[in-house]
Amino acid sequence: MNRRSFHRAPEGERRQELIEATLDCISEFGLKGATVRQIAIRAGVTAGLVRHYFESKDQMVAEAYRAVIASLTEKASQVEGDPETRLRDFIAINLTEPVADSRSISLWAAFISQVRVDPVLSEIHREGYLAFRNSLQDLLADFLAAKGKPADAETCRAFAIAINGLVDGLWVEGCLAGDLFREGELVAIAMSSVEALLGTSIGNTKQ
Amino acid sequence: MNRRSFHRAPEGERRQELIEATLDCISEFGLKGATVRQIAIRAGVTAGLVRHYFESKDQMVAEAYRAVIASLTEKASQVEGDPETRLRDFIAINLTEPVADSRSISLWAAFISQVRVDPVLSEIHREGYLAFRNSLQDLLADFLAAKGKPADAETCRAFAIAINGLVDGLWVEGCLAGDLFREGELVAIAMSSVEALLGTSIGNTKQ
DNA sequence: GCAGCTATTATTCAAGCGTATAATAATACG
DNA sequence: CGTATTATTATACGCTTGAATAATAGCTGC
DSSP, X not given: OOOOOOOOOOHHHHHHHHHHHHHHHHHHHOGGGXXXXXXXXXXXXXXXXXXXXXXXXXXXXXXXXXXXXXXXXXXXXTOOSSHHHHHHHHHHHHTSTTTSSHHHHHHHHHHHHXXXXXXXXXXXXXXXXXXXXXXXXXXXXXXXXXXTOOOOHHHHHHHHHHHHHHHHHHHHHHHHOGGGSOTTHHHHHHHHHHHHHHTSOOOOOOO | OOOOOOOOOOHHHHHHHHHHHHHHHHHHHOGGGOOHHHHHHHHTSOGGGHHHHSSOHHHHHHHHHHHHHHHHHHHHHTOXXXXXXXXXXXXXXXXXXXXXXXXXXXXXXXXXXXXXXXXXXXXXXXXXXXXXXXXXXXXXXXXXXXXXXXXXXXXXXXXXXXXXXXXXXXXXXXXXXXXXXXXXXXXXXXXXXHHHHHTSOOOOOOO
């Protein structure tokens, strides 16, 4: 009776593989289908290894949630260029792949549904949401200032809430039923909606 | 050793109690915490009874999802009065309790996270979403016509997508972190945003 | 090339899961 | 008031779960 041969991976790498496998399983089978054994199979290891890298399954799931938030926010936060370009890119990035796809929203929803249940996840969520909205608010402040429009904190706050809501809402719609929209339709609707909200052109959408 | 005494409930009533208990458990403990035993405790019966009313736990959960969608859509669909009033009420209803609260979004998210996994839930979701957006689109058509604005199908479709996204997004924000907003702030932002989008006043927000 | 360290596998365990079945209490009806 | 019906309880079963433990294979440094 001989054992499987295996590869000894460096710590960071294996941890990341396990987290990625966790997310794969959650998006495919749901939170309750993401068992330690399924996750291990997906990662190509045995179940026991999970506990070698994480104190518990719950801790691993929490770290996986951090990874999800990071992937949802990092792309949008590293926009560059003049304020107008950054605003356009911010909108486009959030409403096209890879941010907008069915896997993303499955993960997002799975964790959101646990926010009320698990205080740890709740805290992770709040941090991520505030960081996201604040970066949008800063972006809007730059944009309005560049356009010579009033950009006091209260105005920016209201615009940030509205535009964040709009983009999030369209993101959800697109993720859940992308086939109900034409190619580029959501981005186009978002662009013209933001223009209407701000009362300003945000430039050509280079279609 | 004598048994518990119990009350024989009429069929419809008990079914509804079980569905309500299912939703309570999902919102409090998440989908994986909503076990047959927990649900039975919440409903004040024993676990075996579930299978007397439903073919399986999965079937009960699916019916519970139908109930969630109904509760999220019915209030908004029965607005009355002139188009302007209906549009205002539609927005306000969706962004105040009982539609906008943390229990609602927990339930919504729990099911959304399963839409990819379970084709039955997927079908229930799509029906509900389309009905919701179509009723908004009809409402907008009436409103624009009353205002003497162009109300062709394509325009209404784009407005319906945008406003549906805006309201949904604000609903999510408010449900998840209501304490980050002032009383009535989300509704006020939604009202003025919709005015900006449509380029029309929608009347006083009676504050 | 061997000794020691540890990442990994293999196995086991108790608890909890959804479900099936049998006993029984509550009601309806003649 | 007695009897049939069935909604409900009680109990048991097989399976899966997250976790603990022991054995071992793969590296690293000497």
